[in-house]
Amino acid sequence: xxxxxGRQSPTEIPLETFLHLVDLAALELTEDExxxxxxxxxxxxxxxxxxxxxxxxxxxxxxSHGIPYPRAVRPALRGDHAETFxxxxxxxxxxxxxxxxxxxxxxxPGTDLx
Amino acid sequence: MIEDLCDLSGHQIAxxxxxxxxxxxxxxxxxxxxIHRVDGRSGSLEDRPPDPDEAVHVHAFLELTEELAxxxxxxxxxxxxxxxxxxxxAGVPLAVKDIFCVQGTASTAGSRILANYRAPYSATxxxxxxxxxxxxxxxxxxxxxxxxxxxESSAFRPTPRNPWEPSRVPGGSSGxxxxxxxxxxxxxxxxxxxxxSIRQPAAFCxxxxxxxxxxxxxxxxxxxxxSSLDCPGPIARDVTDLALALGAxxxxxxxxxxxxxxxxxxxxxxxxxxxxxxxxxxSPDAFQLAYPDPTSGEVRTQGVDREMETAVREAVQAxxxxxxxxxxxxxxxxxxxxxxxxxxxxxxxxxxNLHRYDGVKYGHRHVxxxxxxxxxxxxxxxxxFGTQVKLRILMGMxxxxxxxxxxxxxxxxxxxxxxxxxxxxxxxxxxxxRVHALLGPTTPTAAFPMxxxxxxSVLMQLADLLTxxxxxxxxxxxxxxxxxxxxxxxxxxxxxGPDFEEGTLFRIGRAYEKATEGEAWRxxxxxxxxx
Numbered sequence: 309x310x311x312x313x314g315r316q317s318p319t320e321i322p323l324e325t326f327l328h329l330v331d332l333a334a335l336e337l338t339e340d341e342x343x344x345x346x347x348x349x350x351x352x353x354x355x356x357x358x359x360x361x362x363x364x365x366x367x368x369x370x371x372s373h374g375i376p377y378p379r380a381v382r383p384a385l386r387g388d389h390a391e392t393f394x395x396x397x398x399x400x401x402x403x404x405x406x407x408x409x410x411x412x413x414x415x416x417p418g419t420d421l422x
Numbered sequence: 423m424i425e426d427l428c429d430l431s432g433h434q435i436a437x438x439x440x441x442x443x444x445x446x447x448x449x450x451x452x453x454x455x456x457i458h459r460v461d462g463r464s465g466s467l468e469d470r471p472p473d474p475d476e477a478v479h480v481h482a483f484l485e486l487t488e489e490l491a492x493x494x495x496x497x498x499x500x501x502x503x504x505x506x507x508x509x510x511x512a513g514v515p516l517a518v519k520d521i522f523c524v525q526g527t528a529s530t531a532g533s534r535i536l537a538n539y540r541a542p543y544s545a546t547x548x549x550x551x552x553x554x555x556x557x558x559x560x561x562x563x564x565x566x567x568x569x570x571x572x573x574e575s576s577a578f579r580p581t582p583r584n585p586w587e588p589s590r591v592p593g594g595s596s597g598x599x600x601x602x603x604x605x606x607x608x609x610x611x612x613x614x615x616x617x618x619s620i621r622q623p624a625a626f627c628x629x630x631x632x633x634x635x636x637x638x639x640x641x642x643x644x645x646x647x648x649s650s651l652d653c654p655g656p657i658a659r660d661v662t663d664l665a666l667a668l669g670a671x672x673x674x675x676x677x678x679x680x681x682x683x684x685x686x687x688x689x690x691x692x693x694x695x696x697x698x699x700x701x702x703x704x705s706p707d708a709f710q711l712a713y714p715d716p717t718s719g720e721v722r723t724q725g726v727d728r729e730m731e732t733a734v735r736e737a738v739q740a741x742x743x744x745x746x747x748x749x750x751x752x753x754x755x756x757x758x759x760x761x762x763x764x765x766x767x768x769x770x771x772x773x774x775n776l777h778r779y780d781g782v783k784y785g786h787r788h789v790x791x792x793x794x795x796x797x798x799x800x801x802x803x804x805x806x807f808g809t810q811v812k813l814r815i816l817m818g819m820x821x822x823x824x825x826x827x828x829x830x831x832x833x834x835x836x837x838x839x840x841x842x843x844x845x846x847x848x849x850x851x852x853x854x855x856r857v858h859a860l861l862g863p864t865t866p867t868a869a870f871p872m873x874x875x876x877x878x879s880v881l882m883q884l885a886d887l888l889t890x891x892x893x894x895x896x897x898x899x900x901x902x903x904x905x906x907x908x909x910x911x912x913x914x915x916x917x918x919g920p921d922f923e924e925g926t927l928f929r930i931g932r933a934y935e936k937a938t939e940g941e942a943w944r945x946x947x948x949x950x951x952x953x
């Protein structure tokens with residue numbers, strides 16, 4: 309990516325980084341779209357810069373769901389066994405291209421192993 | 423007159439059906455007549471120039487499920503004929519936000535990429551509402567994958583309009599839900615709230631909406647946006663209907679490990695207990711907005727609209743007159759970081775959830791030659807996703823990249839803890855404030871004009887400034903109407919409460935409804951119902 313490290317906030321997403329993200333995200337963009345998206349990403353980057361100003365003590369925990377999940381309210385896990393979905397054919401029928409019960413995809417890029 | 427049955431509240435409908443004064447089929451006939459009168463052209467992917475028709479209709483629905491609804495209505499009427507209990511929501515017309523799977527219906531998430539997807543199963547919340555007697559009348563429009571606050575990002579156009587003034591947005595992302603309920607096209611709607619997507623459109627459309635506690639309602643069958651923030655919840659025309667719907671939807675679900683094992687109370691039983699003995703907190707941070715300037719990133723402050731503040735202050739006085747103790751000066755000092763933290767957390771989760779759409783297993787697939795699988799992914803996702811979806815994917819990938827993960831994502835999750843702590847301090851029964859609920863405006867302004875903010879992703883997000891802190895904290899939030907602006911647009915107040923204390927919020931909301939039931943603004947009707 310753009311090689312910035314440490315706690316200094318980046319202020320703009322370099323074009324090279326943007327293009328790398330677009331490739332990773334598997335998105336084909338028009339020129340206008342790309343220009344708009346990069347501009348809005350930079351605006352959001354400025355908006356989230358405020359977060360960096362917050363001094364957090366080392367013991368500030370991460371909150372992943374808002375509410376805590378103590379054992380008393382945690383639902384029991386299901387048994388670890390497979391269950392047959394009753395409408396499997398309906399799921400398979402939604403595949404854009406299929407051959408019998410196989411889903412058809414184009415060639416996958418790869419390198420043949422010697 | 424049959425036409426008016428769709429304007430009754432859900433509890434009135436269920437009671438009259440149970441007394442056999444009306445039938446579920448008659449309620450449906452009234453509802454579909456209303457839909458055909460006010461909804462206009464349904465949203466579609468067709469590329470058509472704007473039509474004058476769009477400016478006078480609601481355009482809430484993407485699909486009507488008349489056959490399904492009539493089948494369900496017949497079951498209600500048959501149950502009654504047998505002497506069976508038809509359920510607490512017997513015969514109540516329900517519009518489902520098209521982010522929920524309903525077996526056999528197109529379930530599009532408002533996106534081209536899922537335009538041809540038909541759900542092979544139903545969401546738990548839909549199944550439970552139907553089991554309680556609700557009738558699914560159709561699927562309603564939304565912001566694409568729920569990404570938005572105006573409903574303008576849907577791929578299906580025309581997008582919904584505000585029934586009170588169709589030149590204004592209905593809010594979002596549950597804009598179709600709130601608009602349908604406001605216009606009498608449904609009595610109840612099932613929406614989702616990730617940053618305010620139930621409460622904000624409810625406020626803009628003059629109806630009531632509840633974001634339950636995270637974990638109160640199962641997310642099974644909900645097409646995911648930000649999995650740690652998404653909450654299914656009801657939109658209705660009064661608090662009693664919300665209480666009935668939440669009671670039906672809530673509870674443990676073996677298909678969702680985050681659906682908490684917390685008993686579901688009888689919300690309706692405590693509705694009319696009044697507010698005497700309750701402490702209601704007011705925070706100055708709910709009236710003075712702090713937000714990052716979209717150009718410079720500098721923090722700016724601004725008060726909410728004057729008439730919004732006046733309406734909410736009058737509501738406070740009304741509740742005080744009913745016996746509530748008002749506690750001013752509750753600090754919510756970290757609420758100002760809720761939007762920046764949301765920009766990070768929601769984008770990371772959205773990017774992760776959206777990787778599954780690839781044109782292989784279901785949904786849209788690029789038609790035409792491609793060189794390989796990766797090329798198929800790129801073309802399919804490029805065509806299938808709208809711009810706002812792409813923006814969220816790219817931003818989510820950026821802030822979760824290895825070199826920024828600690829700086830942005832981990833920092834945002836820690837800030838989330840601080841936002842949560844502010845609420846814990848306010849609600850702590852042994853703390854300095856000991857409030858049962860917090861009260862403030864739902865939104866900084868009334869509904870804004872269409873096309874005013876769409877495209878500016880930072881300004882649009884600010885519409886959720888007052889609602890998103892509750893999503894970070896996981897706590898419940900209720901929005902109810904509290905008046906009309908000088909322009910005749912609805913204003914909404916928000917009540918926030920401790921985890922799983924939705925019943926307290928309903929109790930306060932109901933007390934406010936009773937205290938103000940004679941006020942002139944309550945007799946006003948949305949513009950689309952005139953004539």
